[in-house]
Amino acid sequence: xxxxxxxxxxxxxxxxxxxxxxxxxxxxxxxxxxxxxxxxxxxxxxxxxxxxxxxxxxxxxxxxxxxxxxxxxxxxxxxxxxxxxxxxxxxxxxxxxxxxxxxxxxxxxxxxxxxxxxxxxxxxxxxxxxxxxxxxxxxxxxxxxxxxxxxxxxxxxxxxxxxxxxxxxxxxxxxxxxxxxxxxxxxxxxxxxxxxxxxxxxxxxxxxxxxxxxxxxxxxxxxxxxxxxxxxxxxxxxxxxxxxxxxxxxxxxxxxxxxxxxxxxxxxxxxxxxxxxxxxxxxxxxxxxxxxxxxxxxxxxxxxxxxxxxxxxxxxxxxxxxxxxxxxxxxxxxxxxxxxxxxxxxxxxxxxxxxxxxxxxxxxxxxxxxxxxxxxxxxxxxxxxxxxxxxxxxxxxxxxxxxxxxxxxxxxxxxxxxxxxxxxxxxxxxxxxxxxxxxxxxxxxxxxxxxxxxxx
Amino acid sequence: xxxxxxxxxxxxxxxxxxxxxxxxxxxxxxxxxxxxxxxxxxxxxxxxxxxxxxxxxxxxxxxxxxxxxxxxxxxxxxxxxxxxxxxxxxxxxxxxxxxxxxxxxxxxxxxxxxxxxxxxxxxxxxxxxxxxxxxxxxxxxxxxxxxxxxxxxxxxxxxxxxxxxxxxxxxxxxxxxxxxxxxxxxxxxxxxxxxxxxxxxxxxxxxxxxxxxxxxxxxxxxxxxxxxxxxxxxxxxxxxxxxxxxxxxxxxxxxxxxxxxxxxxxxxxxxxxxxxxxxxxxxxxxxxxxxxxxxxxxxxxxxxxxxxxxxxxxxxxxxxxxxxxxxxxxxxxxxxxxxxxxxxxxxxxxxxxxxxxxxxxxxxxxxxxxxxxxxxxxxxxxxxxxxxxxxxxxxxxxxxxxxxxxxxxxxxxxxxxxxxxxxxxxxxxxxxxxxxxxxxxxxxxxxxxxxxxxxx
DNA sequence: TAATTTGTACCTTAACATTTG
DNA sequence: CCAAATGTTAAGGTACAAATT
Numbered sequence: 001x002x003x004x005x006x007x008x009x010x011x012x013x014x015x016x017x018x019x020x021x022x023x024x025x026x027x028x029x030x031x032x033x034x035x036x037x038x039x040x041x042x043x044x045x046x047x048x049x050x051x052x053x054x055x056x057x058x059x060x061x062x063x064x065x066x067x068x069x070x071x072x073x074x075x076x077x078x079x080x081x082x083x084x085x086x087x088x089x090x091x092x093x094x095x096x097x098x099x100x101x102x103x104x105x106x107x108x109x110x111x112x113x114x115x116x117x118x119x120x121x122x123x124x125x126x127x128x129x130x131x132x133x134x135x136x137x138x139x140x141x142x143x144x145x146x147x148x149x150x151x152x153x154x155x156x157x158x159x160x161x162x163x164x165x166x167x168x169x170x171x172x173x174x175x176x177x178x179x180x181x182x183x184x185x186x187x188x189x190x191x192x193x194x195x196x197x198x199x200x201x202x203x204x205x206x207x208x209x210x211x212x213x214x215x216x217x218x219x220x221x222x223x224x225x226x227x228x229x230x231x232x233x234x235x236x237x238x239x240x241x242x243x244x245x246x247x248x249x250x251x252x253x254x255x256x257x258x259x260x261x262x263x264x265x266x267x268x269x270x271x272x273x274x275x276x277x278x279x280x281x282x283x284x285x286x287x288x289x290x291x292x293x294x295x296x297x298x299x300x301x302x303x304x305x306x307x308x309x310x311x312x313x314x315x316x317x318x319x320x321x322x323x324x325x326x327x328x329x330x331x332x333x334x335x336x337x338x339x340x341x342x343x344x345x346x347x348x349x350x351x352x353x354x355x356x357x358x359x360x361x362x363x364x365x366x367x368x369x370x371x372x373x374x375x376x377x378x379x380x381x382x383x384x385x386x387x388x389x390x391x392x393x394x395x396x397x398x399x400x401x402x403x404x405x406x407x408x409x410x411x412x413x414x415x416x417x418x419x420x421x422x423x424x425x426x427x428x429x430x431x432x433x434x435x436x437x438x439x440x441x442x443x444x445x446x447x448x449x450x451x452x453x454x455x456x
Numbered sequence: 457x458x459x460x461x462x463x464x465x466x467x468x469x470x471x472x473x474x475x476x477x478x479x480x481x482x483x484x485x486x487x488x489x490x491x492x493x494x495x496x497x498x499x500x501x502x503x504x505x506x507x508x509x510x511x512x513x514x515x516x517x518x519x520x521x522x523x524x525x526x527x528x529x530x531x532x533x534x535x536x537x538x539x540x541x542x543x544x545x546x547x548x549x550x551x552x553x554x555x556x557x558x559x560x561x562x563x564x565x566x567x568x569x570x571x572x573x574x575x576x577x578x579x580x581x582x583x584x585x586x587x588x589x590x591x592x593x594x595x596x597x598x599x600x601x602x603x604x605x606x607x608x609x610x611x612x613x614x615x616x617x618x619x620x621x622x623x624x625x626x627x628x629x630x631x632x633x634x635x636x637x638x639x640x641x642x643x644x645x646x647x648x649x650x651x652x653x654x655x656x657x658x659x660x661x662x663x664x665x666x667x668x669x670x671x672x673x674x675x676x677x678x679x680x681x682x683x684x685x686x687x688x689x690x691x692x693x694x695x696x697x698x699x700x701x702x703x704x705x706x707x708x709x710x711x712x713x714x715x716x717x718x719x720x721x722x723x724x725x726x727x728x729x730x731x732x733x734x735x736x737x738x739x740x741x742x743x744x745x746x747x748x749x750x751x752x753x754x755x756x757x758x759x760x761x762x763x764x765x766x767x768x769x770x771x772x773x774x775x776x777x778x779x780x781x782x783x784x785x786x787x788x789x790x791x792x793x794x795x796x797x798x799x800x801x802x803x804x805x806x807x808x809x810x811x812x813x814x815x816x817x818x819x820x821x822x823x824x825x826x827x828x829x830x831x832x833x834x835x836x837x838x839x840x841x842x843x844x845x846x847x848x849x850x851x852x853x854x855x856x857x858x859x860x861x862x863x864x865x866x867x868x869x870x871x872x873x874x875x876x877x878x879x880x881x882x883x884x885x886x887x888x889x890x891x892x893x894x895x896x897x898x899x900x901x902x903x904x905x906x907x908x909x910x911x912x
Numbered sequence: 913t914a915a916t917t918t919g920t921a922c923c924t925t926a927a928c929a930t931t932t933g
Numbered sequence: 934c935c936a937a938a939t940g941t942t943a944a945g946g947t948a949c950a951a952a953t954t
Contacts, residue, residue, distance in 0.1 A: 023943055049918055060945045065920070073642060081919040082952025096597050096785045113593045120588045123794075127583050132576045136764035137569045141552050171627055171766075174789040186529055187643035187665055204786045209643055308592035310627075310792045329552045330660045331787070333630040336766045338579075339792055479922060505939055516924050521941070537940040538931025 011048045013041060017057060024059055028067035036076050036087055043089035047077065050085070073209055095199050095411065104443040107409035109245075109385050110433040111303040112362055115355045119306045122345050126338075135341050141334035142325055143169035150344040151313040154352070158277040158299055159285045162315045168328055171335045172310040173275050173300030177201055179314065180271045180296040181208050183327035185235060192230055192237040192268075194222055196416040196426075198245045201238065201273075214418040217244075219379035221251040224258040231262060236269035241287055243276035246416045246428040247388045248380040250280055251287075260290030270295040278304040278356050279363070279383040293317050296324065301343050303385070304359070305352050309339040366431045366440055373444040385432035395451055396425040403427075406450060408443050467504045469497060473513060480515055484523035492532050492543055499545035503533065506541070529665060552656075560899040563865035565701075565841050566889040567759040568818050571811045575762045578801050582794075591797050597790035598781055599625035606800040607769040610808070614733040614755055615741045618771045624784055627791045628766040629731050629756030633657060635770065636727045636752040637664050639783035641691060647727075648686055648693040650678055652872040652882075654701045654729075657694065670874040673700075675835035677707040680714040687718060692725035697743055699732035702872045702884040703844045704836040706736055707743075716746030726751040734760040734812050735819070735839040749773050752780065757799050759841070760815070761808050765795040822887045822896055829900040841888035851907055852881040859883075862906060864899050 013035065021027045035041045047068075048056075054064040068085055071077045079085040095108050126132070143151065148164040155162055170176045185191065187209035193201070195214040205212050213234050216226045221244060227237060239259065241251045251259070263270050272288050272295060288295035300312040316324045328334070346352040363383050367376065374389055376382070391399070396412065403410045413426035429447070434440040469491065477483045491497045503524075504512075510520040524541055527533045535541040552564065582588070599607065604620040611618055626632045641647065643665035649657070651670040661668050669690050672682045677700060683693060695715065697707045707715070719726050728744045728751060744751035756768040772780045784790070802808040819839050823832065830845055832838070847855070852868060859866045869882035885903070890896040 025943075051918075062920090062946080063944055066944085068919090079919060080952070081950065082917065084918065084952095096789065108594075110594055113589075116589045116592045119592055120583075123588065123592075124583045127576075127580045132579065133569075133572045136572045136575055136579075136762055138564075138566055138758075138763045171788055171791075174785075175787065178787045182663055200785065200789070203782070207638055207783065207786050302594075306592055307594045308793055310788070310790065326659070327663065329630075329656065330663050331631065331634045332627055332766070333552065333656070334766065335627075336792065336795055337764055339795065481922080507939075517940095518925080518942090519923060522923090524940085535940060536931075537929065538938065540931095540939065 011052065011056065012045055013047050013053075015053070015057065020057065024057075025063050025066040025070065028057070028064070029070035032067070032071050033074065033076055036071075041087045043087050045087040047085045047087065075206065095415070102407060103404070104408045104439050104446075105433040106430045106443050106447075107411045107428075108433060109303070109430045111307045111385070112359050112432050113307070114362065115358050116306060116308070118351050118355055118358075119309075119342065119346065122349070122351060123342055126341055126345060135336075135338040137337075138334070140337060141329060143167070143335070143340060144337055147337070147340040147344045150347040154301070154347055155297075155299060155313060155315055158274055159283070160274075160289055160297060160315060166318065166321065167313060167315050168325060169335050169340050170298075170312040170314050170328065171332055172302050172312045173273070173298060174200060174204070175310070175332070176298035176300065176312045176314045177204055177271070177273070178208075179324065179327050179331055180298065181205065181210055182331065183323045184269050184271070184296060184320070185210050189236070190234040191271075192222075192227055192234045193418055194239075194244060194247070195419055196246055196413060197238070197418055198240070198273075199411075199415045202416075202418060212418045217247070217249065219249065219377070220255045221249050222255075222259060224255070224262055227259060228262050228266075231266040231268060234268065236271060237263060238271045238273065239287060240273045240275070241277075242274060242280035242284060243381040243384050245276075246386065246411075246413070246426075248384040248386065250284075250381045253284065256285065256287045257290055260287050263287070263291050263294060267294060272297045274299045275303055276381070276385070279360065279381060279385070288315070293319060296320060301352075304356055305343055305346055306355075309342055311335065311339050311343045363432055366437065369437060369440055370429075370431055370444060372441075373448045386428055386430045389427050389429055391425050391427055391451060393425055399427060403447065403450065406446050408446055410447070467508065467512065468501055469503050469509075471509070471513065476513065481519050481522040481526065484513070484520070485526035488523070488527050489530070489532055492527075497543045499543050501543040503541045503543065531662065558863060559860070560864045560895050560902075561889040562886045562899050562903075563867045563884075564889060565759070565886045567763045567841070568815050568888050569763070570818065571814050572762060572764075574807050574811055574814075575765075575798065575802065578805070578807060579798055582797055582801060591792075591794040593793075594790070596793060598784060599623075599791070599796060600793055603793070603796040603800045606803040610757070610803050611753075611755060611769060611771055614730055615739070616730075616745055616753060616771060622774065622777065623769060623771050624781060625791050625796050626754075626768040626770050626784065627788055628758050628768045629729070629754060630656060630660070631766070631788070632754035632756065632768045632770045633660055633727070633729070634664075635780065635783050635787055636754065637661065637666055638787065639779045640725050640727070640752060640776070641666050645692070646690040648678075648683055648690045648724075649874055650696075650700060650703070651875055652702055652869060653694070653874055654696070655867075655871045657729075658872075658874060668874045673703070673705065675705065675833070676711045677705050678711075678715060680711070680718055683715060684718050684722075687722040687724060690724065692727060693719060694727045694729065695743060696729045696731070697733075698730060698736035698740060699837040699840050701732075702842065702867075702869070702882075704840040704842065706740075706837045709740065712741065712743045713746055716743050719743070719747050719750060723750060726753075728753045730755045731759055732837070732841070735816065735837060735841070744771070749775060752776060757808075761799055761802055761811055765798055767791065767795055767799045819888055822893065825893060825896055826885075826887055826900065828897075829904045842884055842886045845883050845885055847881050847883055847907060849881055855883060859903065859906065862902050864902055866903070 015028055015031045050064040051061055054061045075088055077085055078088050147169060148167050151167045152164050170179060190211045190213050192215045193212045194217055213230050216223050241256060243250055270291050272286055274286055288297040295317055297315040298312060360383055363385060370387055400412050411428045431440060434443055471484055471487045506520040507517055510517045532544055533541055534544050603625060604623050607623050608620050626635060646667045646669050648671045649668045650673050669686050671678050673679060697712060699706055726747050728742055730742055742753060744753040751773055753771040754768060816839055819841060826843055856868050867884045887896060890899055
């Protein structure tokens with residue numbers, strides 16, 4: 001029975017006692033869900049402490065915890081130990097292409113589509129091959145043997161030597177991540193990630209109910225000691241070793257080895273995303289190389305070769321072969337052989353390398369322009385498609401909307417944040433996306449002026 | 457403290473007491489996992505009752521339950537109330553293409569690839585279009601506007617009238633199902649399905665930790681009263697209204713309306729898979745038509761138009777727009793515009809309809825051959841790509857392996873079963889997959905002889 | 913920095929449902 | 934059809950950890 005009378009007590013949310021039914025925790029959760037969905041509780045409203053509600057409803061604290069947990073996994077509320085439970089905002093942070101008119105795109109990272117002329121030439125050649133029909137049927141769900149040979153070749157360029165038995169073809173980088181998370185982890189599992197990471201990965205993890213545990217970084221990437229501190233808590237770790245998104249930080253060999261050692265010692269599962277390896281130094285080895293028994297390694301061709309064809313490669317440890325390959329059947333059945341054929345042909349006829357070379361030239365030029373307006377810290381990748389610009393706190397307010405008013409799409413660091421609170425403020429600027437270098441200059445100049453007052 | 461001494465007690469599995477550590481339930485689960493993975497416990501081994509283990513380890517019963525639950529979600533064990541807990545077999549039932557030599561394929565359903573000549577002609581035309589490069593970039597992740605118009609047109613042929621705002625392009629039928637399950641349900645949710653259903657759907661649900669609740673059918677499909685009986689338990693229902701896989705049963709309009717009524721009344725989410733609508737009667741309306749506020753409707757073009765290009769269409773209620781579209785970004789980012797263009801062109805230039813017509817002719821011919829050997833029940837779809845053949849219990853033993861020895865791949869009904877135990881025995885015969893009608897006849901004759909002794 | 917607030921994790925108790933014999 | 938065996942579920946109790954003041 002309640003210790004006090006609550007009749008005149010002010011709670012921000014009061015479930016109706018009379019509507020309680022068995023099971024208690026479900027009936028409470030559905031009342032809360034109803035009130036949030038119907039707008040009676042606005043985003044960021046602080047709910048009463050679990051203890052107060054439990055007392056008010058005359059039930060046990062942990063029954064209340066369970067009710068809240070149900071709503072939390074649905075994304076309706078979020079809880080901070082020591083602080084309280086709050087109604088979740090319904091904003092989505094995932095980044096994807098919108099068809100804007102007259103907006104300079106510096107938000108989403110376009111992979112420099114100028115090289116697509118070289119791709120379309122190869123497409124034209126392929127349709128004249130006499131085996132075209134064999135590319136249009138159901139066979140080889142994991143990739144045709146010579147498609148896998150090309151994949152192996154491409155993965156070797158990133159300094160990972162794999163048997164074709166440990167390689168499959170996926171429908172792009174995001175698809176590889178979805179595959180890795182659904183097959184290697186269970187809902188409720190925890191995964192270590194950088195404090196700032198790729199927002200579509202954050203949303204994917206949310207969708208699959210995999211909890212992210214933020215780990216601090218320094219100028220060389222994730223700090224090994226910080227990973228070690230959480231590794232009894234987590235089942236795996238997600239890393240982008242070259243040109244981490246959004247910070248543009250690349251790990252040196254020492255850091256890669258240090259992280260690998262921790263992953264091996266604690267038998268974590270490594271999800272390595274090597275999407276930008278083609279922009280880094282040629283002698284860097286993937287972390288997976290040092291974690292031969294616990295890795296899933298994804299290397300998309302969307303940024304390096306062509307984005308529209310949606311082809312990614314995934315390589316994995318022997319012990320994961322069954323899980324990954326079965327996951328591919330479950331999520332996709334297969335990836336189109338025609339699309340894989342185009343990428344295979346580009347790799348085999350050397351055009352893929354030309355494309356990479358050309359992209360590097362173009363992005364070097366754009367980075368040079370960038371330095372006319374802002375600095376590039378020494379630890380960040382020179383040839384990055386995007387830059388991570390620190391801004392003062394007072395400049396951060398509504399900065400995305402304010403930039404959009406000036407005709408520029410950018411993203412604020414909060415989108416990339418896996419923690420609840422942010423300290424430092426940044427914006428990520430995609431310098432590969434503006435249509436040409438003139439547009440890039442216009443964008444950078446506008447931003448410089450916008451930030452100007454507050455930057456000094 | 458244990459009631460009895462267990463030193464001389466015979467348990468099929470004895471966790472080492474000395475290795476217990478906190479948290480108890482995790483340490484027990486990992487000991488069990490270790491013993492299963494390393495082969496100390498063989499599939500179908502019956503584990504000791506939870507109560508006995510709890511007593512032996514001197515811990516609480518529900519701590520033991522929790523430990524077992526951990527292993528169960530990983531697929532290592534399965535439990536039957538009243539009977540016991542058993543080590544799970546590591547077999548996977550998912551059906552996918554293998555590259556067999558000299559085997560007559562009557563297992564996996566190939567969609568009659570003979571019509572792919574017509575597809576490759578259209579592919580050749582497309583590469584000469586001057587907008588080819590625009591098909592190779594990042595834009596329009598949900599589908600280009602005129603691709604969505606073609607999707608609308610194709611969905612209308614299945615008698616569902618949708619706005620393009622409620623349609624997206626996916627990477628095929630399985631991808632649509634993965635999308636629907638990840639976005640519309642949470643792990644632990646329950647979904648009503650036919651007792652026999654599509655095995656890749658069963659595996660997908662397992663992968664995503666969505667529990668399937670089998671619902672009985674009669675000769676017109678799922679029985680409405682049986683669905684009603686479980687609908688307080690489940691959050692949704694998965695239905696294949698035309699040519700249910702594997703039973704080849706098609707629901708009449710009355711059955712569709714009856715099921716729709718229950719879905720509406722109990723606010724279930726309908727996942728409707730209309731993959732075979734092109735083979736059914738032209739005046740049948742999808743169930744989604746009668747459930748305008750609770751449906752996700754998938755119609756793959758893999759069986760009807762072309763399987764290799766991996767294009768599916770998904771239509772959905774207004775209230776699901778955000779969830780589905782966000783799910784597409786999370787799982788795939790986008791589906792290749794080039795591939796969508798090919799299917800669009802085939803729909804717009806009328807070739808898709810010719811393909812369907814031709815497929816219907818070919819499958820009619822093959823069904824005619826089938827009737828020379830086996831009967832087709834009156835309630836099953838005439839133009840089905842596959843047949844569902846009842847067999848006597850004594851014929852069922854090892855039937856897949858025995859058929860394979862004779863050079864024929866077939867699938868036994870247990871693969872399709874969502875319940876633990878089966879009563880009746882069937883085999884599913886794909887009659888669309890043998891290379892030609894001669895091969896089909898050889899396959900059917902061989903099976904007839906194999907079953908001959910036991911069929912009478 | 914220490915005390916307090918607040919959410920989290922683990923384990924226990926007890927009632928319940930299904931299968932088996 | 935009942936009783937026993939066996940797994941499942943809800944809810945209570947306690948210790949702990951993180952954030953706040």
